[in-house]
Amino acid sequence: MNAEPVWITESQVTALLTLAEAIPALESGLRLQAEGKAESMPKTMLQFGRNNLHALGARLGDHVGTKTWAHTEGGTCPLLLLWNADDGQLAAVIEAFALGNLRTGGTTGLATDWLARKDAGVLAMAGTGKQAMSQVAAVLAVRDIREVRVYSPTAARREEFAARIADEFGGRALRARACGSMAAACDGADVVTLATRAREPFLDAGMLRAGSHVNAIGAIAPDREEFHQDVFDRAAVVAVDDLSSARALSREFRTRYGDDWSAVQTLSERILRQERRPADADTTLFKAMGMGISDLALGTEILRRARQQGVGRSMPAPVKSKPRFFAAPPAPRAG
Template sequence: MTNTDPVWITEAQVTSLLTLAEAIPALSTGLSLQAQGLAASMPKTMLQFGHNNLHALGARLGNYVGTKTWAHTEGGTCPLLLLWNADDGQLAAIIEAFALGNLRTGGTTGVATDWLARPDARVLAMAGTGKQALSQVAAVLAVRNIDEVRVYSPTPASREAFAARIQEAFPECGLRATAVGSMAAACDGADVVTVATRASAPFVDAAMLARGAHLNAIGAIAPDREEFCQDVFDRADVVAVDDLSSTQRLSREFRTRYGEDWQGVQTLSQRIHDGARRPADADLTLFKAMGMGLSDLALGVEILQRARDQGAGRAIAAPVKSKPRFFATPLAQRA
């Protein structure tokens, strides 16, 4: 296998090649390049069918362009990231993207928390116990010295089980993870609040949030979802998003607030480029993640480079053009 052969990179190879802690600087670099005009995201597209969604997003970064697509269904999902060489359009890699999606979503929260949470943050409130939740906790642990995590889910068994899972997953951190019976209890005095749920109605209001807190809003990425109340905006000194276009089209929370005037919303990439960290006197900071192709591509390019350096990945045949057939039976032979 040469460095020009297209490769298939499996889930196991993705997780062996890149950790969440390593994903955070790769994502930061991609966002900085975006602000400089050296990288760009394709607008996210989504088709809803019943309670399911078909997603597609993409980006360009350096010598690569790529798209990630998946169907999020009640029966499961199978995301794939495809990378092409930007100069000749030839296939570079197909990357199985379950773990990559977790690294991207969690890592983006890590980047936002690093830039917008107080440096002395110690307490994390985590709402949601689904498949993204553990990487969300890990991302905050990667950038802040958290010693207490409070877990809220409306289902007691789920929050108890997830609190125990946190304790087991990060024994070296000396964490105290506890399940709490309400979102208000989780947020009481919390420095960082992350919500990653499929809620259809808001369950976090401004009164729950301590002064000096940072809120990561991760879960409501479709117009039928909502996680926080409109009064949260009233207290936010910084309102940042990963992708403005997707937020404008798909976030019910933000569309309700901003309508046609979006001047109060910044991109995380621009804040990184400007070196604009959390204002010292900020009451509240808010980050909304919708998911964007640039983040997937930043990690895909990093994974591909590591795979080539280490000889990982399975070489696959480059696609070869074939002329289409127009008819099963030649016209001259038809009766």
């Protein structure tokens, strides 16, 4: 008999799983996908004004699930729903803002681990928004970074974020400084992470040092773009998390590849083949769009830990009710 469904809150998610623990869980999920033992459904998105409604999902192990959220200028409230794959019954509802940060940051950490040089020591971080700190933490989790250069077009925001990095990771021998241009941030950087809502590209190939790795995770809608097309020209490896989403939603990739996507690999394929960064690579490029496998890899691990530790609020399983087809007729008048 399946356990009662549980509701898992944001604070419980963060207590159950760290970013460093999310990275191997993501790697396991991607390997299962490459082996044909897990699959994602295509990501869907509806734009309304400057806002977006998103939905994605996957099958992984004993569960299937979907995550949905509205990303609006006023905020967002994502939820991940898990069902038992054998009988379709609800297993969990997981508040998924922190989970999304763990997934997005963890995916960058995983890609950096596979594609960046082992001796990478300098990170250029473009963007200071809600995802930025987890992006920094993810690279720190897989490389011995000694310096983070922060770029934002707004001086106050880049200065404030550099100070936050110093506070957040004060126990490390880590320097964080704000840079007045993307070129300055990239000067000598081994890893470059783009996590912005830019509508026009701001990174070009001439800014990148030989041997660098680029994570592009911000432009996940057709109205956004973070890097110029010449970045592709220098990339010895071009990899994505989800090919179908990149084909449908990435303006950078659609402009470059049109109808021939044979030069684009998935990170899961490289993991399955144990292909890390080529020794002679000039640069490598990873594009993350977000995909259901990644959310389920973390969601199922969080649920497993919650069951083990007795965490989560039990919910009554939904009970079917016969629908009413018409309003009840009025009762006849007495007499």
